[in-house]
Amino acid sequence: MSIDYAGFRRELESFARSACPPEIRAVVAAGQKITKREYQAWQQILNAQGWGAPSWPREAGGTGWDIRQRLIFEEVMAENDCPPLYHHGLGHIGPVIIRFGTPDQKARFLPRILDGSDWWCQGYSEPGSGSDLASLSTSARLEGGAWVVNGQKIWTSHAHEASMIYMLVRTSKEAKKQEGISLLLVPMDTPGITVRPIKTIDGWHHLNEVFFDDVRVRADNLIGEVGKGWTCAKFLLERERLPPANVARLELMRRQVTQLVEEAAQAAAGQRDFGGLHHKLLLCEADVKGARVMMAQATDDLIHQRPLGVQPSAIKMTCADVAQRLTTIALDAVGPDAAHRFLADAGEDVPDATWIQNYMFTRARTIAGGTSEVQRNVVANELLGA
Ligand SMILES: Cc1cc2nc3c(=O)[nH]c(=O)nc-3n(C[C@H](O)[C@H](O)[C@H](O)COP(=O)(O)OP(=O)(O)OC[C@H]3O[C@@H](n4cnc5c(N)ncnc54)[C@H](O)[C@@H]3O)c2cc1C
Numbered sequence: 001m002s003i004d005y006a007g008f009r010r011e012l013e014s015f016a017r018s019a020c021p022p023e024i025r026a027v028v029a030a031g032q033k034i035t036k037r038e039y040q041a042w043q044q045i046l047n048a049q050g051w052g053a054p055s056w057p058r059e060a061g062g063t064g065w066d067i068r069q070r071l072i073f074e075e076v077m078a079e080n081d082c083p084p085l086y087h088h089g090l091g092h093i094g095p096v097i098i099r100f101g102t103p104d105q106k107a108r109f110l111p112r113i114l115d116g117s118d119w120w121c122q123g124y125s126e127p128g129s130g131s132d133l134a135s136l137s138t139s140a141r142l143e144g145g146a147w148v149v150n151g152q153k154i155w156t157s158h159a160h161e162a163s164m165i166y167m168l169v170r171t172s173k174e175a176k177k178q179e180g181i182s183l184l185l186v187p188m189d190t191p192g193i194t195v196r197p198i199k200t201i202d203g204w205h206h207l208n209e210v211f212f213d214d215v216r217v218r219a220d221n222l223i224g225e226v227g228k229g230w231t232c233a234k235f236l237l238e239r240e241r242l243p244p245a246n247v248a249r250l251e252l253m254r255r256q257v258t259q260l261v262e263e264a265a266q267a268a269a270g271q272r273d274f275g276g277l278h279h280k281l282l283l284c285e286a287d288v289k290g291a292r293v294m295m296a297q298a299t300d301d302l303i304h305q306r307p308l309g310v311q312p313s314a315i316k317m318t319c320a321d322v323a324q325r326l327t328t329i330a331l332d333a334v335g336p337d338a339a340h341r342f343l344a345d346a347g348e349d350v351p352d353a354t355w356i357q358n359y360m361f362t363r364a365r366t367i368a369g370g371t372s373e374v375q376r377n378v379v380a381n382e383l384l385g386a
Pocket of ligand 1: 121122123124125126128129130131132154155156157158207364367368369370371372373374377
């Protein structure tokens with residue numbers, strides 16, 4: 001049966017406009033930081049509609065949509081200022097559990113991701129083990145029928161508000177470093193876990209250090225085979241670098257920054273030349289269109305199970321670069337005075353603070369999820385066989 005994509009788009013559009021609460025759409029439209037409250041409220045609305053997991057197969061509680069429908073979903077939601085889906089559960093660990101989990105693990109964890117009751121964070125990076133992730137040393141040993149975890153994670157986004165962490169732990173030191181790693185799912189309220197905030201320049205609290213002192217985790221919370229967690233980690237990282245929402249959200253940011261520049265130009269009433277900013281905006285628009293083409297190709301390859309090659313890395317680099325350029329244009333539009341006042345402790349009371357925070361926040365886009373330098377290595381290795 002052929003799918004009526006135009007009709008599907010119209011159905012999504014009317015749902016987005018009627019079902020997403022105006023106060024949530026206002027936060028997204030203003031480019032403000034979306035909090036757990038908005039993410040969860042929207043997830044519950046989507047789930048009640050049966051659209052809680054657009055990228056999961058039907059048997060796992062997903063929509064079973066094809067790739068084109070998934071891309072249309074992301075575009076329509078961004079076009080209508082609806083929040084993106086919270087990626088750690090739906091986009092990262094959910095697909096890993098679907099692929100590598102036992103029936104019991106699927107039954108325990110997937111429904112709680114779908115209805116928004118569990119909020120996940122990712123415990124991969126450690127001090128000294130970021131780009132070289134396989135050198136990680138947080139350990140787990142089996143003792144009295146439970147895994148006992150000791151060590152430290154760092155740069156853990158949302159750990160302070162998460163109920164669950166999926167983490168890479170070393171379960172053997174004897175094998176090659178990638179082979180002694182396992183993937184463990186741990187409730188954040190387990191005794192022995194301490195979360196310490198990391199202050200960042202954008203003024204938002206999103207990063208943390210997480211310490212594990214003799215944390216006991218039930219043995220059947222290990223995903224896949226013991227010592228084979230690297231396979232799950234790679235499966236997950238590939239998806240982390242290729243989220244379907246990325247390009248749609250970049251287009252939303254381009255639209256917001258264009259509006260900001262237009263408003264600033266009107267307010268300046270000819271006293272300031274905005275030609276340079278308009279030119280930079282056009283270059284960003286061209287790059288967003290290019291990213292959209294790359295994304296469509298990559299998702300098509302994914303659905304037909306063709307190897308992805310350099311595409312996740314290339315798309316991640318492009319999106320990070322364009323996001324940084326767009327927020328730099330936004331900063332130019334609101335003016336350096338506002339940034340100066342923001343940094344001099346006036347914080348969020350400064351008008352336009354949102355765009356200053358977005359500018360600061362997007363500096364991390366070329367680091368989080370694997371740095372751009374490392375992505376360039378991946379591309380060079382693949383293309384040149386270096
Ligand atoms: C905002 C943000 C959110 C994050 N969220 C999470 C999270 O939720 N969970 C999590 O586990 N981690 C998270 N991270 C951590 C992130 O994955 C790491 O910061 C990243 O992988 C880089 O590791 P590192 O910081 O240890 O830097 P390093 O690996 O020490 O790199 C330092 C510098 O050396 C360069 N470099 C390293 N190796 C090479 C190489 N082979 N060739 C060329 N250059 C190289 C890097 O590009 C970088 O410039 C987050 C980071 C940020 C900034």
